[in-house]
Amino acid sequence: MDKNLKEAFDGLIFDLDGTLWDSTVSVAKAWQAAKEEVGYVKTDVTPEMVAGIAGMTYDAIYDTLFPDLDSAKRKEFQALCAKKELEVLEEDGGILYPGLEETLRYLSSRYRLFVVSNCQSGYIEIFLTYSKLAHYFSGHACYGTKNQPKAENIKEVVAQYNLQSPVYIGDTMGDYESSKKAGVPFIFASYGFGDVKEGQIATIAQFTDLKELL
Known part of the structure; x- marks a missing residue:
């Protein structure tokens, strides 16, 4: 060195x-909970998926992972994920x-x-x-x-x-x-x-x- x-x-x-x-396990848990709350996201969220988008801006993440959602649903889902993410992290951390x-x-x-x-x-x-x-x-x-x-x-x-x-x-x-x-x-x-x-x-x-x- x-x-x-x-x-x-x-x-x-x-x-x-x-x-x-x-924090991939906690974030995946939060986003999966959001996915189960809505009826229009079909893909399960895994820690590996979360790790794969590390470093992206918060908006770009949802464009990348959920390209099939229209802009309104993507924005709605992103807001729900964001809320649940902070709740889970506050409890479980990383x-x-x-x-x-x-x-x-x-x-x-x-x-x-x-x-x-x-x-x-x-x-x-x-x-x-x-x-x-x-x-x-x-x-x-x-x-x-x-x-x-x-x-x-x-x-x-x-x-x-x-x-x-x-x-x-x-x-x-x-x-x-x-x-x-x-x-x-x-x-x-x-x-x-x-x-x-x-x-x-x-x-x-x-x-x-x-x-x-x-």
Whole structure:
């Protein structure tokens, strides 16, 4: 690992799903409950299906998974899924990656930490409450707040908190592309849901690798 990175940054911006936790089981449970409540969605929702759309904006997910629904039904189903998702996550949460708190404790002593995700409003807040890790983070932003792309949310966090040399840490090609558009270097979390072949400044195989890298 590149020891030079230890002095390179003043802020770490994290993706959430596939980087800090895995909520696919809870999200699939919520969307399946929504599917059973309506009569027009025929496809069962599985954790594997949820993992496959990781990193997409909340609107794009439903366009991708339910292309046969007309726009009105898709919008209705999306709203019901969103409601049930927050309810289930509040109760069941997600799986925190091993060593998450000890690594965040170390990192927060050296950097300001942030979360930027393509999730709906309220999702990051539930993660922070469920994990009891809110005190390690200085701020967060998501797609649901302003319906703007992840790259714009990254740039907004950088500007709002006057970060001079931030880095984005995520697990999908979409995360890499967003960080590139935002002009921020990228660290690839290979244990997550996606694959990034090139362009990252470093790759971590587990979350705790960040203690060695940064």
